[in-house]
Amino acid sequence: MTRNPHGSSGEPNPLRALDLDRLRRRTSMKWRAHPEDVLPLWVAEMDVPLAPSVVRALTDAVALGDTGYPAGTGYAEALAGFAGKRWGWSGFDVRRTAVVPDVMLGVVEMLRLVTGPGDAVVVNPPVYPPFFQFVGHMDRRVVEAPLGPDLRLDFDVLEEAFRQSVAGGRRAAYLLCSPHNPTGTVHTAEELSTVARLAGEYGVRVVADEIHAPLVVGDTDFVPYLDVPGGGGGLSLMSASKAWNLAGLKAALAIAGPESAADLALLPEEVGHGPSHLGVLAHTAALRDGTAWLDALLAGLDENRRLLAELLAEHLPDVRWRPGDATYLAWLDCRALGLGDDPADVFLRRGRVALNSGLPFGTGGAGYVRLNLATSPEIVTEAVTRMTAALK
Structure with a gap:
């Protein structure tokens, strides 16, 4: 197998290629479902340019x-x-x-x-x-x-x-x-x-x-x-x-x-x-x-996983997360925050950050949110900042 888990493909990290101003020019669901003051980390769209081969x-x-x-x-x-x-x-x-x-x-x-x-x-x-x-x-x-x-x-x-x-x-x-x-x-x-x-x-x-x-x-x-x-x-x-x-x-x-x-x-x-x-x-x-581009993406996602873990430990220690080995989605257990069955609603209203509510995921979803990690480290950091502010 030729999977390169460490991303030494020579390709730049595609998650660092686009800033927020440029992303807000997009017209897809992720960027049009909420007002412009909302930071969207919900639906499974990635904040990346397309692979050159595509x-x-x-x-x-x-x-x-x-x-x-x-x-x-x-x-x-x-x-x-x-x-x-x-x-x-x-x-x-x-x-x-x-x-x-x-x-x-x-x-x-x-x-x-x-x-x-x-x-x-x-x-x-x-x-x-x-x-x-x-x-x-x-x-x-x-x-x-x-x-x-x-x-x-x-x-x-x-x-x-x-x-x-x-x-x-x-x-x-x-x-x-x-x-x-x-x-x-x-x-x-x-x-x-x-x-x-x-x-x-x-x-x-x-x-x-x-x-x-x-x-x-x-x-x-x-x-x-x-x-x-x-x-x-x-x-x-x-x-x-x-x-x-x-x-x-x-x-x-x-x-x-x-x-x-x-x-x-x-x-x-x-x-x-x-x-x-x-x-x-x-x-x-x-x-x-497009495999070299994919390897660079996977390396960037791995960095974002580590970043999110560090940010949660520092700012939201009551949020529990068991990082998986696949996808660019983080399934966050927010039950200890006392925000009820739908903490995504609180984070949206008070923090202006859009996450997926855990409720539509069926049994085991109450009190959880799903966060999309396929974005820049700066946006991941801003999202946790907003989530923290929503609790004050």
Whole structure:
């Protein structure tokens, strides 16, 4: 594997490239949802310029007028190369992939392939809020299997959720968030193998949202679910969106294991009409030629993690945080501050800093906030300053 955890790629830290004045010129959700006096550290957008390889791919396409419909397997081939070098995943098969509009719409389509209306979908709260929203919208039942106190999978709880979900002969799926959002937990190969064993025993189909896979820091290794023993019956969704800040350039890949290829083959042809051609080009360029930029980003995120830990210890010692090994999100336990179930509301009203409320993340979210670390050290520092002021 060629992952460079220390960022000695020669690339400058992209998190230090843009100042607040320039960022406020952006018109995306992060910078338009709140008034200008609010410091936004909530939605998963990064305060970075695009990787040079992505810029070249987009400008070349626009100059050529190449803005039609997506075609070919370039995206899958780029991800296969990246996965082989980064994670040692030699079993990635481009023939078992399909381009989908984005990860969550891909999740919906995968769940439609393996479950029916009224069937259960198991999730591990606290977890990404759209899991609840999309599953409910497609007429499936959410069954919670909360994480343990250590913010890792609790297999006794998970097994009971599987047992309940398939009672009466119903079909069921497990929507696995790997790495986990918002905790940053990276599931180990042993944990994922246990998931595969339990899923096999109970006939539960695993759909893995692995969008944060490139965002693993330090010496921790990401393990693709489809690459663990017994995981070949699963379905995975991957994308360059989160790691290279491409949310506005829609594209993702659905990937089937050897035993689930027949399921993926049933994906309706029209689903492939949803991705953006420019999105596919941008994601392909990121995966093929943007790894040095990614390494510099990961090194910058690691610095921000250490900075946040130091700032909390000095200014907000009652806020507890167990840094995860992935994502650019910090899941902060603010229950000891006495701010009630929704401290994000207090930080916004009194401190003018926007964080995600923990409540929409499900069981275990009350009293927590999610803070986006993908910004400059100066903005991280200002955010903690404002949070501290909100308590006075």
